[in-house]
Amino acid sequence: xxxxxxxxxxxxxxxxxxxxxxxxxxxxxxxxxxxxxxxxxxxxxxxxxxxxxxxxxxxxxxxxxxxxxxxxxxxxxxxxxxxxxxxxxxxxxxxxxxxxxxxxxxxxxxxx
Amino acid sequence: xxxxxxxxxxxxxxxxxxxxxxxxxxxxxxxxxxxxxxxxxxxxxxxxxxxxxxxxxxxxxxxxxxxxxxxxxxxxxxxxxxxxxxxxxxxxxxxxxxxxxxxxxxxxxx
Numbered sequence: 393x394x395x396x397x398x399x400x401x402x403x404x405x406x407x408x409x410x411x412x413x414x415x416x417x418x419x420x421x422x423x424x425x426x427x428x429x430x431x432x433x434x435x436x437x438x439x440x441x442x443x444x445x446x447x448x449x450x451x452x453x454x455x456x457x458x459x460x461x462x463x464x465x466x467x468x469x470x471x472x473x474x475x476x477x478x479x480x481x482x483x484x485x486x487x488x489x490x491x492x493x494x495x496x497x498x499x500x501x502x503x504x
Numbered sequence: 505x506x507x508x509x510x511x512x513x514x515x516x517x518x519x520x521x522x523x524x525x526x527x528x529x530x531x532x533x534x535x536x537x538x539x540x541x542x543x544x545x546x547x548x549x550x551x552x553x554x555x556x557x558x559x560x561x562x563x564x565x566x567x568x569x570x571x572x573x574x575x576x577x578x579x580x581x582x583x584x585x586x587x588x589x590x591x592x593x594x595x596x597x598x599x600x601x602x603x604x605x606x607x608x609x610x611x612x613x614x
Contacts, residue, residue: 425602432513434590434606435548442600450601482548489600490536492550 394419396496398483404502405473413468413499415483423489424466425450426458428479429498435482441466442489473503507531508593510605517581518613525576525608527565527591537574538592539565540604543584551576551589561585581612 396417405411417424425440427450437450441460455477457469466485470477480500484493507530517523529535539551552560554567554574565576574591591605 423600427604432606434510435592435604437601437603440600440602448599448601451603484548489594489596489602490553490555492553493540493548493602495548497547 394494396483396485396494398481398496398499400499401497402500404504406504407474408472411470411473411501413470413481413483413501415466415468415496416464417466417485417494418464419485419487419494420463421485421487421494422463423487423491423493424460424483424485425493426456426466426468427482427484428452428477429482430479438468438481440489473501475503477501478503508591508603508605510589510591510608512608513606514609514611516611516613519583520580523578523581523585523610523612525589525591525610527574527576527605529572529574529591529593531572531593531595533595533598534569536594536596537565537567538594538602539563539574539576540590540592542588542590544587548590581610583612583614586610586612 426438427435436452439458441447483496486493509528537554541551542548590607
């Protein structure tokens with residue numbers, strides 16, 4: 393089944409403890425992206441990747457890192473999480489950036 | 505930086521009535537514009553994009569460069585249209601970010 397998967401789906405952590413949220417797609421898509429969703433703010437793009445080894449900042453990249461070593465994977469790294477990074481995170485992929493983006497199920501992160 | 509504004513957080517209409525969701529953007533060039541929808545307990549999915557000029561599930565959206573708007577319309581709302589709708593914008597080849605509005609929650613009443 394063609395899909396975007398994220399792990400974990402739920403995570404509660406403490407300030408400063410490094411964490412990684414994984415994202416994987418099995419559709420051979422070139423474009424991948426991370427978003428956070430907050431009430432009243434909608435979806436905001438954190439980082440995106442046009443292809444392997446090509447990543448760029450979205451609208452809210454501060455406090456996040458990404459890597460794209462393989463086409464199918466696009467992990468989101470929080471080196472030192474803070475409470476203002478408590479949010480619902482979505483990974484998405486598309487064949488090219490202008491094609492439909494397929495979204496993962498979301499990861500609900502709480503930073504205490 | 506581009507910006508997308510959806511002025512209505514909530515929109516309630518009766519079944520069979522027309523529905524219009526507003527989307528305004530701030531960019532002087534030729535953007536790529538999209539509408540995404542999230543139904544209850546489902547993933548966010550593409551509804552339509554202006555470049556393909558298509559009508560999906562009875563919805564249409566017209567790009568008005570003069571008013572910098574991309575409003576979404578449907579002449580006769582159905583209960584299954586109840587969902588959260590997001591307008592989104594990208595401005596290639598300057599960059600390939602995708603900026604979303606804050607979203608509009610639509611409730612269609614019987």
